[in-house]
Amino acid sequence: MYLGVSGRLPSLNVNRLAVPALLLMACTAAPLAAAVSCELNYPASDIARLFPESTSFKKIYFSFSTRGGQPMLQKVEARLGGLPALYAPLDVPYVVYEVYKGTKKIGYVHGVNQKGQFGVLEVFVSLDLEGRIKAFYLQRIAGQWAKKFTSPAFGKQFVTLTLKDFERYNLISGKGTGKVAAIANPAPEATTDFFGLLRAVNKNLILMDEFFYSVDKANP
Amino acid sequence: MISKFQIAYKNLLRKKSRTILTLVGIVLSSWVLVSLLGFNRGYEKALNRDIDNMGYQIMVMAKGCPYEAATMMLQGGAGLRYIEEDVAKSIETRPEVDKVTPILMQAFFDPNKGDGGGIAGYFGIDLATFPAMKPFLRFHKGGWFKDPTAAEAVMGFEAAELEQREVGDMILVPEKNVELKVVGILERTGTQDDGTIFVPLKTLQQISNLDKITTIGIKVKKDANIEKLETALYQLPDMQVVSFSQVKQTIMKLIATARVMVLSIAVIALLIAMVGVVNTVLMSVLERKHEIGILKTMGAMPGDIFRLVWTETLILCTSGGLVGIGLAFVLRPAVRCAGAQGAALCARRRTGGHRLPAIPPDPADHRGRGAPERHLSGLEGGPRAAPGFHSERSMNMAPGISLEARDLTRIYGRGSEEVRALDGVSLQIRKGEFVSFMGPSGSGKTTLVNLLGCLENPTSGELDLAGRNIFGGGKVLGERGLTRIRREIFGYIFQNFYLIPTLTVRENVALPLAFYRKPGIEGEVEKLLEMLGMEHRMNHLPGQISGGEMQRVAIARALVNRPEILLADEPTGNLDTKRTGEIGEILQDLNRNAGLTIVMVTHNPDLGRLSGRHIEMRDGKAYEN
Known part of the structure; x- marks a missing residue:
């Protein structure tokens, strides 16, 4: 059974606890939530880490059904290369963290789910108000190579990237130029996850563009 | 022809608002009832299904699992077995x-x-x-x-x-x-x-x-x-038993409690609906006491009236219940309004007098106007007291005699006081006679006509009708017996017409046939309406025709079962002079050309003069000029 949550158990023998916890949940667990959104496991500490200058944040939920409906979904899918998103019905909730310094909004943190080699990739980026990546955070990935992708060195390659940088790179063929093309794959044996991560960041930026930056520009 | 169902259905249309409100009450009640019962059944099934969906009712696992094991682990105890x-x-x-x-x-x-x-x-x-x-x-x-x-x-x-x-x-x-x-x-x-x-x-x-x-x-x-099995499983060493049957039992107890609540609410809903229906039907009956009386004069038995009322109740309950059930099924509240069927009132057109087509009279029985055969003795020189009318006492009337009353008396009790409304009246009315009773109010003429017409029993005296002894020898007839005689012998018309407002002219005339039909009665409704010049009004409602026309319809209704005697109680009391003349002519023609015996009560001397025989009533006694 997949537990649906990850937890920090630093001072205990996790393996010894796992089975009783599993059995406990088997007897008492309620069904998991139907729709899957990508949320930070520990938003307070995660946002403080991703946005060190922040003092507060606001969580905003949205979905295609409330913002543009089917036409918007089709538009986004077209921008993603025409591939329909897996497990992404119109009402799937998306979460954006609006980050503030005092009363001033200074940026966003947004995450998306993307299919990886052995499981889901939960990819977050923090963005300034111009849509530039300030930090990259891979919350979840499965595989022996996971540490290579969660390393700070890999994440640094995404800092300062914008949506425009992705326009010069074909995420399906893997060809192109510019900053995205320059991102090095730390695990050549895991090309599925590598390209999955690139597509996740691209998808993240496109969603933010459609739902926030273009709206901010229209209503300054 | 009109059926009892149609009569009941159209009765309900007379008070549309009340009928609709009652229906709405029944609809809502049945909707609540069915929804609650459905809910009760549904959630019980759903819970049972969910329990069954667990697949197994009992889980056996190593002791310490699941709750204790977690605690033991956190405390650094032994691991899971x-x-x-x-x-x-x-x-x-x-x-x-x-x-x-x-x-x-x-x-x-x-x-x-x-x-x-x-x-x-x-x-x-x-x-x-x-x-x-x-x-x-x-x-x-x-x-x-x-x-x-x-x-x-x-x-x-x-x-x-x-x-x-x-x-x-x-x-x-x-x-x-x-x-x-x-x-x-x-x-x-x-x-x-x-x-x-x-x-x-x-x-x-x-x-x-x-x-x-x-x-x-x-x-x-x-x-x-299951409990026995659980007990046995608990004996297994180091085993923990988790039983869903306990969960199920708890749920079933909750279900039982909820069911009591649901059924209580359902019963309340049902009671509210029943009170609404009973109220509507009772009001309907109380308001139509006169009309029910008129139906009885047409030959309706008490059972017929009972069936009519029950049919109305059934129509209300069935239609309301079905709609409520439908609502419950589609799960959306809706208000069913009966379509307004307000009939556009036609401008009242007055029709001219119609001469009645001649109906071949029975030559053996016919006695024309002005040729009554008197059976009174000592009547010379002014009015005489009714007892003086008495001629003979016989169980077998002489041929040609339609009606014979002997010493009819009717006393009403008013508190401790006795009111002698009719005081020993004896008279004979021959077949084909047109007799009018006149006199001041309270003189006893309506009481006499009521007794002659078998609408009630006399206190004493005898009455023979068409050769049959009806009252006499202390015999008291019940409602059914009176009704049988009435529908065989009499037709009645009244001052107030008493047409059913929701029935058409044709349906009103056909109304007595819904309760009783003499053999050989076919096409009588149309023939009578044609004879009375009302064929062009057949499909009109009473509210769309004039007073004179309404009385013609009432006459047609009285004649539809071919009565031997027509009893008319103030038939023109509500009509103007011209219409009075028209109705008088009709009655005269019926008597002359159809040989119909007519007994009429009237205040109107002109109308009285149309009859061949006048009897004056005073203080409960009859006097004949």
Whole structure:
């Protein structure tokens, strides 16, 4: 059974606890939530880490059904290369963290789910108000190579990237130029996850563009 | 012809607002009733289904699991114990047990899950027994494992959605780094299975380097004693028993409580509806006392009236109930309004007098106007007291005599006082006579006509009708007996017409036939309406015709069963002079040309003069000029 949550158990023998916890949940667990959104496991500490200058944040939920409906979904899918998103019905909730310094909004943190080699990739980026990546955070990935992708060195390659940088790179063929093309794959044996991560960041930026930056520009 | 159902249905239309309000009450009540009963049945079924969907009613697991084990672990105590697979086999042999399935639950720590790691859990299941125990599981895509040792996994829908897995994708068992191929994704079930990753038992045992299990799922036979089995299972060493039967019992108790509440509300709804219906019907009956009396003069038996009232009630209850049930089924409140059928009132057109076509009279019986045969003795020189009218006392009337009253007396009680409304009146009316009774109010003329017309019993005296002794010798007739005589012999017309406003002219005339029809009566309604010059008004409602026309309709109604005697009580009391003349002519023609015996009460001397014989009533006595 997949537990649906990850937890920090630093001072205990996790393996010894796992089975009783599993059995406990088997007897008492309620069904998991139907729709899957990508949320930070520990938003307070995660946002403080991703946005060190922040003092507060606001969580905003949205979905295609409330913002543009089917036409918007089709538009986004077209921008993603025409591939329909897996497990992404119109009402799937998306979460954006609006980050503030005092009363001033200074940026966003947004995450998306993307299919990886052995499981889901939960990819977050923090963005300034111009849509530039300030930090990259891979919350979840499965595989022996996971540490290579969660390393700070890999994440640094995404800092300062914008949506425009992705326009010069074909995420399906893997060809192109510019900053995205320059991102090095730390695990050549895991090309599925590598390209999955690139597509996740691209998808993240496109969603933010459609739902926030273009709206901010229209209503300054 | 009009049926009793049509009469009842049209009666309901007379007070549309009240009928609609009553219907709305019944609709709402039945809607609430059916919805509540449906809810009661539905949630009981749903709970039972959910319990059954667990697949097994009892789980046996190593002691300390699940609650104590977690505590023990946190306190640094002993680890979880496992169960030997043989235990499952021994449990399966018990008579109460239908099926068992061994399960191995394993959890692995995934350091790459989030910041700090997380736990991923797997269910090792026996392909031979587990799917059979949960037949409700359906696949969204793919299917179960190919063999019991395959490196494959089946994912609940939520787990697949969360991990973004499709059939054919791989998953990685953390810690062990074993790859499993996803071969099936289940449909949503609304249970914890949605978040589960199923792996073949042997595969998971291999991955975990174990040959044991953690849990045994037990499905109990339908009529087995679960408590007895639980007690036996508790005797197994180091075993913990988790029974869903206790959960089920608790739920069933809740269901029973809820059912009492639901049924109470349903009964209240039903009572409210019943009170509404009873109120409507009672009001309807009380308001129509006169009309019911008129129906009785037409030949309606008490049973007919009872059936009419019940038909109205049934129409209300059935239609309201059906709509309510419909509402309950479509689950949306709706207000059913009866379409307004307000008839556009036509401008009242007055019709001219119609001469009656000649109806061949019976030459043997016919006595024309002005040629009454007197049977009174000592009547010379002014009015005489009624007792002086008496001529003979006989059980067998002389030929040609239609009606003979002897010493008819009617006394009413008014408190301790006795009112002698009719005081020993004797008279004979011959077949074909047109007799008018005149006199001041309270003189007893209506009482006399009521007795002659068998509308009530006399206090004393005798009455013979068409050769039959009706009253006499202290005989008192019941309502049914009186009705039988009335419908055989009399037709009645009244000052107030008493037409049913929701029935058309044709239906009003046909109304007596709904209760009684003499043999050979065919096409009488149309013939009479034509004869009375009302054929062009057949489909009009009483509200659309003039007073004179209404009385013609009343006359046609009185004649539809071919009565021997027509009793007319102030037939022109509500009409102007011209209409009075018209009605008088009609009555005269009926008497002259059809040979109809007519007994009329009137205040109008002009109308009285049309009859061939005048009897004056004073202080309950009859005097004849």
